[in-house]
Amino acid sequence: MRAATVTKGEFEVRELPEPTPGPGQLVVNVLRCGICGSDLHARLHCDELAELAAATGYRHFMRSEQSVVMGHEFSGAVADYGPGTRRRWKPGTPVVALPILRSGREPQLTGLSVHAPGGYAEQVLVQESMTFEVPNGLSAEHAALTEPMAVGWHAVRRGRVGRGQTAFVIGCGPIGLAVISMLKASGVRLVIASDFSPRRRELAAACGADVVVDPAVDSPWTASPKKSRITGAADVLNLGFDAMERLRRLPNIPWWYVFRLAHTLNKGPAGPVIFECVGVPGILDQLLTAAPPMSRIVVVGVCMESDRIHPATAINKEIELRFVLGYDPGEFRDTLHMIADGKVDPSPLITGTVGLDGIDAAYTALASPDRHAKILIDPSGTATAP
Structure with missing residues (x-):
């Protein structure tokens, strides 16, 4: 052969x-x-x-x-x-x-x-x-x-993006495009994509991105039509003050039960989910610096070199870093059928x-x-x- x-x-x-x-x-x-x-x-x-x-x-x-x-x-x-x-x-x-x-x-x-x-x-x-x-x-x-789209589906699943959350996709190469497609297939209503390449931005829009940004001109973080309540550490602290002032007004209800319930249901303030699909040294630290507090960063891009980050930045913002790779057989099969059923193009x-x-x-x-x-x-x- x-x-x-x-x-x-x-x-x-x-x-x-x-x-x-x-x-x-x-x-x-x-x-x-x-x-x-x-x-x-x-x-x-x-x-x-x-x-x-x-x-x-x-x-x-x-x-x-x-x-x-x-x-x-x-x-x-x-x-x-x-x-x-x-x-x-x-x-x-x-x-x-x-x-x-x-x-x-x-x-x-x-x-x-x-x-x-x-x-x-x-x-x-x-x-x-x-x-x-x-x-x-x-x-x-x-x-x-099927194979590269399954990588995108695994990343989206592991990202645990709520339909009402904002998702950012940084880097619109093939894997970034797969992530965009799978985010829209899963029902995420607002996907913001960012890439320096005009061609890749064009493809990102074709894959369903709601907002496409040239980071040389605009910041993806300010491009969202949906304004977040949390843009800095002061916003997080003020949310705590606002919640306590309201809860203290309620008679005969132990306010701490509300917090316990929120903890049990994993509810509360949350930032966007950010998919890093670039995979070059420095991008991770840039995202930690720019991302809103309480964001989840899903690292999909494979950086082949050593890199440096400032952990204190992530700690102060309580940012979650999640690294993903590949897919499992169930995700592979489901991706095949999503494509065949027309749910993903x-x-x-x-x-x-x-x-x-x-x-x-x-x-x-x-x-x-x-x-x-x-x-x-x-x-x-x-x-x-x-």
Whole structure:
């Protein structure tokens, strides 16, 4: 089969043996595969990423001297089964799968490990237990976006945004756009998006952002049409005074019971939920400085370098920092059905398609935010530029 391998940062389209499925695995003919931001990082900085992965307990991340078939955002059709499978679907059935394999008790990240070649190829191995049939005649292009949209859905779920809360999305690359789409799908009424790139701001609006801000011109924190009662520490203290003055006027009602009830129900003053989707050093400290008190910051952008923050700033504002990664199988399945049922439209993210011979050009194009968001690979295609 034809596949694109990367070695020391250089891509080469080669003929490789067709994959042989192991126990519990099946072969999928790849129809589309997306290029992820983590792919862009891994191409040139995989040795650093491998050290980070090893420090957290995963020892098989790709290394620069290895020849690796990347790609973990894929859709395809069932081709063949390995031993010990239930053969759930007929050959040709459209499917998507979580990009992870397992041999014994050893997991491998598809497209990011030499032991689990990915979707920049005509075929890919998947685990039957982690595979899902594509419903409702969903196109291969949209099905391939299940994986990155599931990242957005996981972040939104973990963010626990109330429908009446304001959500800020800082950075409108593919993951920021996925977060915006999923916030609107979950019913959040006010989503404010911020990005320096005019193209990304255009895509943010297409994904449903209610307010789109160029941070070089305006502050996202003052762009909300819904003015918050809490903009600084003095507002928090005054809320305490106001509450106590009202409660003290109530006869024969122990005022502290009201506070206990609020604590039990987790109710009370709250700031917005802010999704950090940039992933560069310094952005986290900027958000801690600028964010209103009692905000929740959900860190979705993956910063590959060391960073510094001022904890006292977060403490004084009682800001919650929450870090998120990936998704679980239930979130992946639900994302697939949200797309297939029309609850989420991933089409604004797709800005180009190339064949295997166009991968290098696609990576070059994705280095600039001015045109592209998500470029798909069609292994049977001939396009050499997105």
